[in-house]
Amino acid sequence: xxxxxxxxxxxxxxxxxxxxxxxxxxxxxxxxxxxxxxxxxxxxxxxxxxxxxxxxxxxxxxxxxxxxxxxxxxxxxxxxxxxxxxxxxxxxxxxxxxxxxxxxxxxxxxxxxxxxxxxxxxxxxxxxxxxxxxxxxxxxxxxxxxxxxxxxxxxxxxxxxxxxxxxxxxxxxxxxxxxxxxxxxxxxxxxxxxxxxxxxxxxxxxxxxxxxxxxxxxxxx
Amino acid sequence: xxxxxxxxxxxxxxxxxxxxxxxxxxxxxxxxxxxxxxxxxxxxxxxxxxxxxxxxxxxxxxxxxxxxxxxxxxxxxxxxxxxxxxxxxxxxxxxxxxxxxxxxxxxxxxxxxxxxxxxxxxxxxxxxxxxxxxxxxxxxxxxxxxxxxxxxxxxxxxxxxxxxxxxxxxxxxxxxxxxxxxxxxxxxxxxxxxxxxxxxxxxxxxxxxxxxxxxxxxxxx
Numbered sequence: 001x002x003x004x005x006x007x008x009x010x011x012x013x014x015x016x017x018x019x020x021x022x023x024x025x026x027x028x029x030x031x032x033x034x035x036x037x038x039x040x041x042x043x044x045x046x047x048x049x050x051x052x053x054x055x056x057x058x059x060x061x062x063x064x065x066x067x068x069x070x071x072x073x074x075x076x077x078x079x080x081x082x083x084x085x086x087x088x089x090x091x092x093x094x095x096x097x098x099x100x101x102x103x104x105x106x107x108x109x110x111x112x113x114x115x116x117x118x119x120x121x122x123x124x125x126x127x128x129x130x131x132x133x134x135x136x137x138x139x140x141x142x143x144x145x146x147x148x149x150x151x152x153x154x155x156x157x158x159x160x161x162x163x164x165x166x167x168x169x170x171x172x173x174x175x176x177x178x179x180x181x182x183x184x185x186x187x188x189x190x191x192x193x194x195x196x197x198x199x200x201x202x203x204x205x206x207x208x209x210x211x212x213x214x215x216x217x218x219x220x221x
Numbered sequence: 222x223x224x225x226x227x228x229x230x231x232x233x234x235x236x237x238x239x240x241x242x243x244x245x246x247x248x249x250x251x252x253x254x255x256x257x258x259x260x261x262x263x264x265x266x267x268x269x270x271x272x273x274x275x276x277x278x279x280x281x282x283x284x285x286x287x288x289x290x291x292x293x294x295x296x297x298x299x300x301x302x303x304x305x306x307x308x309x310x311x312x313x314x315x316x317x318x319x320x321x322x323x324x325x326x327x328x329x330x331x332x333x334x335x336x337x338x339x340x341x342x343x344x345x346x347x348x349x350x351x352x353x354x355x356x357x358x359x360x361x362x363x364x365x366x367x368x369x370x371x372x373x374x375x376x377x378x379x380x381x382x383x384x385x386x387x388x389x390x391x392x393x394x395x396x397x398x399x400x401x402x403x404x405x406x407x408x409x410x411x412x413x414x415x416x417x418x419x420x421x422x423x424x425x426x427x428x429x430x431x432x433x434x435x436x437x438x439x440x441x442x
Contacts, residue, residue, distance in 0.1 A: 043264075050271035051399050051424060054373045055406050059425070067423035074420035152275045178272050185276045199295035202288035203272060204280070
């Protein structure tokens with residue numbers, strides 16, 4: 001069908017790494033509120049990345065993540081101690097991968113594999129190492145040097161420069177539909193991991209492929 | 222306290238104009254689903270403005286609003302006819318103002334008053350006229366000529382240029398905390414109308430004033 005891919009670039013959180021353990025910790029700290037809190041937390045975390053990018057007030061993802069947490073706790077009337085902030089920050093460093101991830105990555109090892117994430121280097125390096133994936137990726141790329149977040153086109157361009165592969169030979173994989181749309185708009189061939197059977201985002205840049213999880217990926221590239 | 226203000230610039234939707242009638246129409250079309258639908262619709266409408274601004278895929282607010290509606294209906298499993306799209310688009314053109322708005326604007330008439338909104342000119346002109354506010358504002362400014370949305374600083378700069386007033390002599394009023402933060406970050410003196418007792422957004426640019434509604438504004442300027 002399309003040009004043969006030379007490289008695959010993955011989003012990190014929600015795509016390779018399951019944030020479920022963070023939700024569980026929220027539920028331990030605030031029984032019965034874990035799901036509501038983590039949803040609002042995630043919403044604000046992302047909103048802040050977009051708003052700060054537009055405002056030109058970049059702050060790294062680790063701090064934006066804590067800002068989102070503080071907002072969400074305040075909105076839900078939950079008290080938040082500095083010890084809880086530290087524990088939740090740490091939980092982000094030792095996330096597990098989704099069950100199918102390692103086997104799928106193994107089948108894709110004939111391609112150059114990389115991560116391109118909003119995460120700060122101080123978050124990405126530990127989570128990759130803790131998951132035993134250090135040797136798997138030829139590059140773990142953070143948006144951080146650009147002081148802006150996805151879906152700014154310059155962010156996707158980072159992967160082109162770092163991998164030395166033309167953009168039409170790069171496949172981009174994300175569980176965030178807007179991220180897959182941003183990458184498609186930039187010029188990657190895109191794979192949206194639609195884990196929750198959500199509708200496609202109306203951004204006039206629909207992903208090329210919609211799959212349920214990474215296990216479907218090796219047959220498509 | 223601060224420099225005397227020469228002009229006041231208002232956000233439109235949710236600040237001057239109450240979108241309640243749109244919610245009511247949603248509830249008429251999809252009984253019992255009006256609130257859930259309109260919340261998700263609003264969330265997606267805003268997300269799309271930020272994402273499109275970053276992706277450099279601007280599309281006017283009228284169309285982004287319909288895109289958000291289509292997504293929200295799909296996510297909630299509600300069928301949406303083209304007639305319903307038209308009716309909801311039209312409802313945006315004849316919103317009523319919040320009860321305190323006209324009296325408050327009357328007390329502020331010694332200042333230059335303007336609107337600065339994400340809305341397309343094709344949406345703003347009718348809603349201002351239908352609410353009987355045409356003579357009240359010296360300028361009704363849309364982001365549209367810039368092909369980007371709030372909180373991009375260039376958008377707030379539009380008001381400075383159009384009004385010919387330095388930014389530190391302009392007060393900016395919005396019910397959207399992130400919008401008030403964006404305006405504060407740009408350099409306006411800002412008033413956040415916190416109608417729903419929400420926490421302040423953690424964007425390191427907190428609004429100068431937090432008030433419950435516009436009736437509190439005349440005493441502050």
